[in-house]
Amino acid sequence: MELKTTHRWDLDEQEAMELQHQLALQVMKEDALEPVRYVAGVDVAYSEQNDKLIAGVAILEADSLNLVDTVMVEESVSFPYIPGLFSFRELPPIMKAFEQISILPQLIVCDGQGLAHPRRFGLACHLGVLYDMPTIGCGKTKLSGSYVEPDIQRGSYSPLMDQHEVIGNVLRTQDGVKPVFVSIGHRISLTTACEWILKLSPTFRLPETTRQADQIVRKGLKLTQ
């Protein structure tokens, strides 16, 4: 995949936050998707043994959820883990992985937040804006916002609020299972994003895109150790 904009990664904490404020203005919150034939899932694992990040991309056929392509990339850590600046640590290896995919997806599901971020610019927004592609953030825990527990049935959800602003949905993907935190990344509406996460999670708590990407990086982690 080709970048529309050049982007510096050698920033300090202050510069990174300022860049987030600037890029957040480019986030498109409405549906602007092509028909989705392929969906991508991304995940990153960390090896503290050699201080390396392993990024994995899984491409799934949207209707069957069959895995049609996988890519794995290993890279040295170049940015510390700071809540709120997550993308500056994980995006370099992720984008390196996307350079190697053989099938272009029309939608990307990220492991982490999108708009549900202190500066409204989580990893999913960052990736979406840089590639100008539809993205969804689907996190296992929340970063910011408050919510009431959604009903126990699959498909139930409640808004994730920051003051009076809806920044995402807390969505139950399986009966009686801990909900996930869904927020838009770029070029998609929150409603459509939740529909996709439900469609991608027919059997387990997390969407198949994330589960497949997670398998890829876990295997890579075993080879490194």
Add this chain to the structure above:
DNA sequence: GCGACAG
């Protein structure tokens, strides 16, 4: 000062 804090 205290609690919260994506992976």
Add this chain to the structure above:
DNA sequence: ATCTTGTCGC
């Protein structure tokens, strides 16, 4: 995220 064993439940 990763470090880690067993254990409860479908």
